Amino acid sequence: MITLRRRAALLAASLLLTGCGGGAAATPEHPPAATAAGTPATPGTPAPAISVEAAPQRIPGLGTKTRAAVPDDAAQVVVVTGRGRDSPLSTVVLYRRTAAGWQAGKSWPAHNALRGWSDHHMGGDLRSPIGVYGLTDAGGLLRDPGTRLSYDHGVGFTSPGTGFEGEPLQGSFDYVIAIDYNREPGTSPLDWTRPLGAERGGGIWLHVDHGGPTHGCVSIAEEHMKELLLALDPALHPVVVMGDHASLAR
Incomplete structure (x- = not known):
């Protein structure tokens, strides 16, 4: 017991x-x-x-429709997120696909077009086109910093005049990356071929920020442009996903 x-x-x-x-x-x-x-x-x-927190399996901020437009072989995605539909302010982040998920780079402040964004960009509307576009060609007034993209160097990238806020545009095209909106991939950013027609605009680039809104391009600081040029790799099929945050979330 x-x-x-x-x-x-x-x-x-x-x-x-x-x-x-x-x-x-x-x-x-x-x-x-x-x-x-x-x-x-x-x-x-x-x-x-x-x-240890794993990298996200999906790029943050992109909805079903936007993700579906990103090619399956794209392993580098530059995401340009506009502050609002009618805002000229945005941020740029480069994502790279890894075995663990999408690895984000630094977030860089940026400008887009004066009047914001459009699903149906037209020449002169002062809005940046929303969508997913290839990044195949680069160039600039300055010599190639060592990018793996095709690079066109010459005086054709001179940028005279002033911007919408009176800021000088000099140096804006020191480095540019052509966004494959209404252009022929594999050509110089200066090529004027417009597959959708001239009325749909063109010449939409990533370029050096001049301190104010653009006509349709996306601009970031020169040091960030150089960093982006050195990071992009054609073998990874880079694309840009761009638009205001609400449009990207669709």
């Missing part, structure tokens, strides 16, 4: 074996507690694995 004293001893031992947390046993789902220094509380017992 078990005495009351013996029963109390057995109950105390049982409580010690089950550990903290209202009887949660030390199973793979409930590993032993670690000390503040990160070492196991019990010598010889391995510390629990540290959880």
Whole structure:
């Protein structure tokens, strides 16, 4: 017969074996507690694995319709997210597809067209075209910084005059990347071929920011343009996804 004293001893031992947390046993789902220094509380017992946040499997901010327009072989995606439908302010982030998911680069402030964005861009409407477009060709007034994209260097990239806010445009085309909207991929950004017709505009580029809104292009700081030129790799089939945040979320 078990005495009351013996029963109390057995109950105390049982409580010690089950550990903290209202009887949660030390199973793979409930590993032993670690000390503040990160070492196991019990010598010889391995510390629990540290959880590392994985890269997202989908690019944040892109809805079903937008994601469906991104080619399956695109492993580099430049996302231009406009602040609003009628805003000239946006941000640019380069994403790269990895085995773990989409790895995001730095977020860069940018300008887009004066009047914001359009699903049906027309020449002179002062809106940037919404959509997904290839990035195949680059160029600039300055020499090739070492990009793997086809690069056209020459005085044709001179940018005289002033912008909408009176800022000088000089240097805006020091580096440019042609956005394959209404153009023939594989040609210089200066090529004027317009497959959709001249009335649909063209000459939509990523280029150096001049401190104000553009006519239809997207502009970022010169150091970021150079960084982007060095990062883009034709073998990864880079594209740009661009539009205001609400349109991209569709």
